[in-house]
Amino acid sequence: MRQLSQIYLLLLLIFGLTGCQSLHYYQQAANGQLSLLWNRKPIDDVLADPTTPDALREKLTLAMEARDFAAEQLALPVDDTFSDFVALDQPYVVYNLMVAPEFSLEPLAWCYPIVGCQSYRGYFHLDDARAARECYAREDMDTFIGGVTAYSTLGWFDDPLQSGFTTLPDEQMVALMLHELAHKVIYVADDTRFNESFATAVELEGLKLWLELTDQPDKYQVTLMRLERWGATLELIEQTAHRLSELYGQRAALDASVLRERKTDILLQLQSDYAQLEEAWGQPGPLSGVIAEINNAVLGLFRQYNADVPGFRQMLADTDGDFARFYDEVKELARAPADVRRRRLEALGESFNEDL
Template structure:
């Protein structure tokens, strides 16, 4: 006889937190707002109720061997993250959920037609973000349609994992275990880094910081396991990302100059010139990707790009060199690095951006 999903003591604790959040959001106005938070909370609760303790999954004879191996590796990575990277692991990644899809949520990015500044959604506790996550693709598409009707460029992308910033005990799921070993471990480090520092209304700062921890954490992880040469694969991916970022910087420079003329140029002229820049970027990306052994950050060519694609890509990559230089300046001492990042995050946005740009200019690989 089939039984319903069991709820572990850890899930019960998180359920009480969810009820608290539900009480808080009832004070928010607007059906769209309440509907969004309801889907977010019920989506996360749906993961929790299906989660099983990782040791139990490993010990289950019916669990495929590759899943058991990945989960055992994940437990090692948790310990490494806590002991070597000083990450606040707590009870994260101690439960496992089998998903029926490759992504756990999808993110929507929406940017005005003649701008590179994404729309920001604001939330209780975490401030404003330049994207909105959905457990339901249909819900994301409904919101996307509303923005498109108002002339926005939009993009919806699948997300392998997300962080609740320590509010809940984030589970492992099959989105992790579908990845190669090094990518799974790197993703764990990335999501745990969000628990260290989170600056409200600065998605680029947060994601670039987490990506820097992901990269340096992976380097140390592979080195400790005697697999330092495998970091070359991560560096190759980073090189593809950096080469793409160079193309994006050139294109966005042209777009920014164009958009500054929005008051003096006709919309048809703006659209034609915008499309010419984006088409050139897509063609440059295609030519560049011909030298790569696997698809780059925008996926396999040919690609169709818009303001939203570019905004999302810059959020995750813009200041990674700067954060990596800051870590090197602190002798790869992670606690000292985190304190420096916290201090940097307390500066006004313009000042911390300028500081990260200066750090980025100093960065060289393999310091």
């Protein structure tokens, strides 16, 4: 009955809205969410089905072990999340659209019922995301569409596991589960950077503990190398963001054509510097596949998910790895004004050192 009442509330919110574009967006969101709920199957039933492929059976068994780990070792509020399974007919469950003005690093924000404002819009079908992007591109906005393997409904629904998870390598599937479960701990309306950086920090620290406890030293070392590359990439992006911010601060004094030319030069320098990083690594890094289309929207996306991760990880270190205490401190910080939260996390991030 809880799920039915939530569906009824969702429909009331959607069809109570006005405006053609808003109505279309919320209709596709409702249809996508309802489709997941209607097509899910209890994982216990999938495991009991003799026709279930062995590869899927192994993934779902691992997922159930990861759920127990999340609850017992990370104090995450698992409840009935990831207890059902849905087979998707597309590689990603949602396609997120990020938009930023041509001469600003501050992404556009859209405000929704219940959850507040977020700096992205999620579409269940790629064609819808592309159509929305065209509207902003015609206004000379920077845009980016990224496929999303999972998202959280913040406890409003019992989110199912879906085939986007089970096609990932084992450690990536576990990490993604931890990330989405972390969103159930704390959610700050109108602060995507806080929410996503916190969830990414839980994902990273949780995965490290998972690999230690499951005696996978090789994968643990790979994870540490991946973290090092993310850190180097974030440092490069922050340097680029600083240069762009200084440039955009001159909007009133410089002609748009001059701003555009200098912006292009800065982004080309980022591409060159990042290429040198990948050459040194000998393999693709975090921006592989998107560096060629780097713009304000891509920079905004990367910073939203990673900028405050070092600060949150330092908070966890300061609690001696006690996740429950860490969550309490994060909730306390969440009650502070946005500027206080940002300064605190930046200060914590400066003192964080990766133990490699």
